[in-house]
Amino acid sequence: MDVVWTLLGIAVIAIALRDIFDVLFHPLGRGMVARWVVRSVAWAARHVPGGEKTIGLLAGPIGYVAVVATWAALLALGWALVFWPQLPQGFHFDAGLDPAQHTGFLDALYVSLVNLTSLGYGDISPESPLLRILGPVETMFGLGLLTASISWLISIYNSISRRDSLAHEVHLAKESEERLGEKLADADPQLLESLLAGFAEQLIRCRRDLIHFPITHYFRTEDEERALAGLLPFLASLVEEASGEDRPHSLRVRAEILRMAIDDFAATLRARLRMPGKNTEDTLRHYQEEHGPVGGG
Numbered sequence: 001m002d003v004v005w006t007l008l009g010i011a012v013i014a015i016a017l018r019d020i021f022d023v024l025f026h027p028l029g030r031g032m033v034a035r036w037v038v039r040s041v042a043w044a045a046r047h048v049p050g051g052e053k054t055i056g057l058l059a060g061p062i063g064y065v066a067v068v069a070t071w072a073a074l075l076a077l078g079w080a081l082v083f084w085p086q087l088p089q090g091f092h093f094d095a096g097l098d099p100a101q102h103t104g105f106l107d108a109l110y111v112s113l114v115n116l117t118s119l120g121y122g123d124i125s126p127e128s129p130l131l132r133i134l135g136p137v138e139t140m141f142g143l144g145l146l147t148a149s150i151s152w153l154i155s156i157y158n159s160i161s162r163r164d165s166l167a168h169e170v171h172l173a174k175e176s177e178e179r180l181g182e183k184l185a186d187a188d189p190q191l192l193e194s195l196l197a198g199f200a201e202q203l204i205r206c207r208r209d210l211i212h213f214p215i216t217h218y219f220r221t222e223d224e225e226r227a228l229a230g231l232l233p234f235l236a237s238l239v240e241e242a243s244g245e246d247r248p249h250s251l252r253v254r255a256e257i258l259r260m261a262i263d264d265f266a267a268t269l270r271a272r273l274r275m276p277g278k279n280t281e282d283t284l285r286h287y288q289e290e291h292g293p294v295g296g297g
Contacts, residue, residue: 002085009081013141016074020148023067024155029212037070038063038215060219064156067215068149075145076112079138083131084108090131094123116142152213159209159216166202167221167228174234185241192242193251199235200258207265214272220291229291232284236262 015033023031041063045056083090087108088099102124111124115138126132173195177183184192206228209216221227235258242255266283269275275290277283 005081005085009078009084012074012078012081014078016071016078017141019074020071020145024148024152027212029214031067033070033074034067035214037067038218041066042218057220060156060215060217063215063218064153068145071145071149072116072142075138075141076109076116079115079134079141080105080109080112082134083111086128086131087111090126090128092125092127097123112138115139116145118142156213156216156219159206159213160219162202162209163206163216163228164221164226166199166206167226167231169202170199170228170231170235171226173238174231183241184238189248189251193248193254196238196242196251196254196258200254200261203235203258203261203265207261207268210265210268211272217269217273227291229284229288232262232265233288236281236284 019031019033023029023034042059045059084105087103091099091111093099093102107124113119114121114124115135118139126135173184184195239255239259239262243252243259247255262284263280266275266277266280266287269283269287270277275283276286
């Protein structure tokens with residue numbers, strides 16, 4: 001039975017490490033545990049009474065904390081299962097402790113947490129050569145988890161910054177139409193072509209960020225009027241206006257590239273985030289509703 005607990009512990013550790021690796025380094029961000037945790041938080045935001053006004057606004061940050069906590073819990077649990085069969089014979093106990101009274105799983109979990117957090121109390125310390133090596137190894141895992149969590153957080157906010165930057169630029173373009181009293185589609189073709197090229201490039205980058213870091217979808221923008229979800233329909237309408245047969249060929253090409261970028265973004269929402277919708281327009285409508293003003297539609 002001791003071998004079973006040890007193998008189970010190794011399996012739990014492997015699951016945690018694999019999920020951390022997938023989230024940080026896999027080009028598709030395939031962290032199954034992380035994805036399940038974040039979606040659970042998002043589900044709670046939608047179904048818990050009043051959750052949309054509370055959890056909904058913080059679904060992203062709460063999801064991030066929940067994922068990191070889950071990784072830490074899996075590592076602590078896995079190492080505890082590895083240490084448990086070695087209690088008490090594999091450890092040295094402080095003079096005030098009776099080894100016979102510290103053979104349970106909670107004691108193994110305590111040893112694991114002390115190693116993982118590098119506290120090193122010394123009241124229960126490894127005695128066998130193998131355990132003296134495994135203790136510092138778990139400490140390195142704990143330090144690695146801290147580094148990975150910080151790196152992930154930085155990547156998340158870089159992605160959010162790029163998304164919000166695009167949204168702000170589109171918002172300014174939309175507002176300029178209202179202030180100038182003329183449509184952007186009626187502007188100089190070269191100027192419009194340059195705008196469309198910039199929008200397409202940034203939207204493609206946002207799509208890649210969404211694929212690699214799906215959790216960014218759940219980080220709501222405080223200024224809902226400038227959220228990307230509510231501005232994509234404007235981009236789509238701009239594409240339609242710039243795609244007329246009487247338009248210069250180069251402008252129509254740029255418009256078509258932006259159209260395909262919008263379609264790809266909508267397809268990513270459906271495939272990666274299970275966003276409803278049979279086509280781009282329908283998906284973008286659901287996207288706007290999900291990220292619309294709190295308490296609104």
